[in-house]
Every structure is written in C-alpha cells, then in structure tokens.
Amino acid sequence: xxxxxxxxxxxxxxxxxxxxxxxxxxxxxxxxxxxxxxxxxxxxxxxxxxxxxxxxxxxxxxxxxxxxxxxxxxxxxxxxxxxxxxxxxxxxxxxxxxxxxxxxxxxxxxxxx
Amino acid sequence: xxxxxxxxxxxxxxxxxxxxxxxxxxxxxxxxxxxxxxxxxxxxxxxxxxxxxxxxxxxxxxxxxxxxxxxxxxxxxxxxxxxxxxxxxxxxxxxxxxxxxxxxxxxxxxxxx
Numbered sequence: 001x002x003x004x005x006x007x008x009x010x011x012x013x014x015x016x017x018x019x020x021x022x023x024x025x026x027x028x029x030x031x032x033x034x035x036x037x038x039x040x041x042x043x044x045x046x047x048x049x050x051x052x053x054x055x056x057x058x059x060x061x062x063x064x065x066x067x068x069x070x071x072x073x074x075x076x077x078x079x080x081x082x083x084x085x086x087x088x089x090x091x092x093x094x095x096x097x098x099x100x101x102x103x104x105x106x107x108x109x110x111x112x113x
Numbered sequence: 114x115x116x117x118x119x120x121x122x123x124x125x126x127x128x129x130x131x132x133x134x135x136x137x138x139x140x141x142x143x144x145x146x147x148x149x150x151x152x153x154x155x156x157x158x159x160x161x162x163x164x165x166x167x168x169x170x171x172x173x174x175x176x177x178x179x180x181x182x183x184x185x186x187x188x189x190x191x192x193x194x195x196x197x198x199x200x201x202x203x204x205x206x207x208x209x210x211x212x213x214x215x216x217x218x219x220x221x222x223x224x225x226x
Binding site: 034036041042043044045046049089100101103104105106 | 117119146153154155156157158161169171203205214215216217218219220
C-alpha cells in the first residue's frame with residue numbers, strides 16, 4: 001500500500017550545525033510533497049513544498065531535495081537554531097488523490113546549545 | 114490574514130455530551146479539512162469540504178458530524194464520543210482541493226471522560 005516514511009524518528013544536532021531529515025515514499029506517481037514543522041502544542045506549519053518537475057527547492061535556511069529515482073526526499077536546515085526544535089513531517093499530496101495529504105511518521109529534531 | 118483559527122483550544126466532555134468545534138479562515142480558501150492527531154502520531158484526514166460541499170469522508174463514525182455553513186467556517190459536531198476519541202483535532206484550509214499547500218490551525222485538544 002501507500003506509505004510515506006522517515007528514516008530516523010529522532011535527530012539530535014548542535015546549534016549551528018546543518019540538519020538533514022529524510023523521507024521515503026512508495027508511490028512512483030506521487031508528484032507533490034510538502035514539509036511541515038509541528039511545535040509542541042501547535043498545529044503543523046507549512047515549511048516548503050516541491051513538485052516532481054523539480055529536484056531541488058530552496059527557502060530561507062531550508063532546502064528540499066527530491067530524488068524520484070529512489071523515491072526519496074530530504075529537508076536540509078542550515079545553521080540549525082533552538083527554535084527549529086520540533087517534529088518534522090513530510091506529506092505526500094498525491095497518494096490519496098489530490099484531496100488529501102498522506103503524512104509520514106515524523107522526525108523529532110532536538111537542537112542542543 | 115494568513116491564519117486558521119480554532120475554538121476552543123481545549124475541551125473536556127463526557128460520553129453523553131454534545132459539543133462543537135469551530136474553525137475559521139479568511140484567506141478566501143475554498144477547501145477545508147478536519148484532521149485527527151493522536152499523541153506522537155501524524156495527522157489523519159477525517160473530512161474534506163470543497164466549495165462548502167462534503168467531498169471526502171474517510172469512513173469517520175457518525176458520532177462526528179461536520180458542517181460547513183459558509184466558505185469561511187467549518188464546524189465539527191460531536192455526540193456520544195468514546196474515550197479513544199480523545200485527540201488533537203486540527204482544521205486546515207487550502208486554496209482549493211488539489212496540489213496546494215494546506216494551512217493548519219492550532220487545533221482543539223479534546224478529552225473525552
């Protein structure tokens with residue numbers, strides 16, 4: 001069946017380091033992905049999205065890479081800050097049809113001073 | 114205004130109670146969603162409304178009854194819930210159904226006693 005999974009449930013990094021959060025998907029027809037950040041007690045916050053006609057997309061301190069060959073995407077956060085501590089979800093906006101998002105299990109990012 | 118608001122923030126209800134959750138957005142979005150999120154799990158889609166009409170019901174029990182009175186408002190009516198329904202209920206909206214980013218509200222933390 002469809003799945004969107006993450007390789008690591010928890011990622012600990014030092015403040016100032018770069019962080020990489022990985023996500024695998026199974027539907028080769030999937031063509032739109034979104035990364036969300038969810039802080040404790042809050043709803044998911046849109047970070048960045050990418051469509052399958054792109055390999056890379058950059059935002060402010062964040063970069064998403066999409067490798068369609070191996071069905072893998074990653075979120076890179078540059079110069080990680082304590083405020084980046086949260087759970088990060090990748091979401092596949094195609095697998096369920098364009099009406100819904102299929103979320104991965106989530107990766108908790110812990111930033112240490 | 115790029116915000117989705119939800120009320121109440123917290124709700125405690127007994128299994129015989131009737132209560133409602135409210136969601137509002139003023140971004141002109143025509144698609145609105147209800148998600149349920151259990152602790153340490155990703156959000157799971159419950160309902161999708163498109164242009165004020167129910168588009169998707171993910172086989173949600175009838176004790177949850179959604180309503181979309183207008184394009185800015187989305188309600189979730191609750192009746193005869195079970196303790197296992199305790200969760201964070203998230204509302205989201207997007208420009209339309211399709212490959213568009215969804216913006217989430219902060220959620221209502223529901224406890225069923």
